[in-house]
Amino acid sequence: MTKFSLACVTAGLLCAFAAPAPGANPTGASAAFPDFAANSSIGWVASGSGFGTDFVQPPSGPGPVTNDPAHPYVTNVAAAATGRQPTFRVADLTNPILKPWAVEQMRKANDEVLAGKVAFTADARCFASGVPSFLLFPANPVRFIQTPKEVLMIWQQDAQIRRVYLNRPHSAHPAPSWYGESVGHYENGDTLVVDTIGQNEKTFVDNYRTPHTAELHVIERFKLIDGGKTIEVNVHVEDPGAFTTPWNAIQRYRRVEDGPMIEMVCAENNAGYFNYDVVPIPQATKPDF
Numbered sequence: 001m002t003k004f005s006l007a008c009v010t011a012g013l014l015c016a017f018a019a020p021a022p023g024a025n026p027t028g029a030s031a032a033f034p035d036f037a038a039n040s041s042i043g044w045v046a047s048g049s050g051f052g053t054d055f056v057q058p059p060s061g062p063g064p065v066t067n068d069p070a071h072p073y074v075t076n077v078a079a080a081a082t083g084r085q086p087t088f089r090v091a092d093l094t095n096p097i098l099k100p101w102a103v104e105q106m107r108k109a110n111d112e113v114l115a116g117k118v119a120f121t122a123d124a125r126c127f128a129s130g131v132p133s134f135l136l137f138p139a140n141p142v143r144f145i146q147t148p149k150e151v152l153m154i155w156q157q158d159a160q161i162r163r164v165y166l167n168r169p170h171s172a173h174p175a176p177s178w179y180g181e182s183v184g185h186y187e188n189g190d191t192l193v194v195d196t197i198g199q200n201e202k203t204f205v206d207n208y209r210t211p212h213t214a215e216l217h218v219i220e221r222f223k224l225i226d227g228g229k230t231i232e233v234n235v236h237v238e239d240p241g242a243f244t245t246p247w248n249a250i251q252r253y254r255r256v257e258d259g260p261m262i263e264m265v266c267a268e269n270n271a272g273y274f275n276y277d278v279v280p281i282p283q284a285t286k287p288d289f
Contacts, residue, residue, distance in 0.1 A: 041259050054207065058248040132220065
């Protein structure tokens with residue numbers, strides 16, 4: 001009997017491939033590779049800035065949007081620890097990466113938050129996040145499944161899935177979709193490089209509601225550091241439709257071993273219990289591809 005990945009079985013996914021044995025090379029080549037899933041109990045929890053929900057700034061050069069200094073962002077965790085009032089994010093619109101139309105769109109979102117409305121985040125509204133915002137999903141671990149032909153990244157809450165197709169070029173004209181088309185390869189024996197294009201314009205690139213266009217092109221480099229206890233992801237973002245220049249960001253994940261992935265459902269949480277406007281759950285009228 002074929003031995004399937006326990007993470008797939010637990011999540012209720014149909015896996016038509018055998019899980020690689022610990023230490024096996026999913027590429028089929030002789031070179032080493034970063035093994036993000038040596039056993040089915042391993043997951044990775046975002047742990048960068050803002051308890052994983054914001055990108056870490058790069059050492060130099062243009063970086064991602066952060067909060068407006070006049071309106072500090074206080075997470076629920078930080079509020080509980082310090083006694084301060086938690087806040088929603090207000091974006092710093094002086095970041096020079098933003099084109100004027102993006103600034104104006106984000107200004108409207110800022111004004112709504114300052115007027116007392118609840119800020120949109122993909123995880124709170126059961127939306128697919130897109131790339132690179134997938135890296136900012138909080139609290140629950142991301143699981144990896146590595147096979148010779150693809151890498152799956154599965155966020156435990158709502159089983160959001162990214163598919164990275166290995167060692168193949170992009171399609172000539174990928175149909176726009178929530179997560180776009182990701183192709184990847186292993187590099188230097190320790191890094192997974194992921195190149196993503198073909199995203200629709202329904203997502204934001206971060207939790208500050210920074211928009212993008214269909215020209216968005218994201219390159220991520222996933223690397224194990226700290227003796228395998230941490231994944232560091234270096235992110236490069238280009239979108240001449242939304243940004244004045246390419247920019248870089250960093251996310252980090254800490255390793256957890258908390259048993260196989262459990263089933264979690266997001267949809268029933270998307271309710272307006274406190275009399276605020278709820279962003280509708282996405283409804284598909286036709287297939288994306």
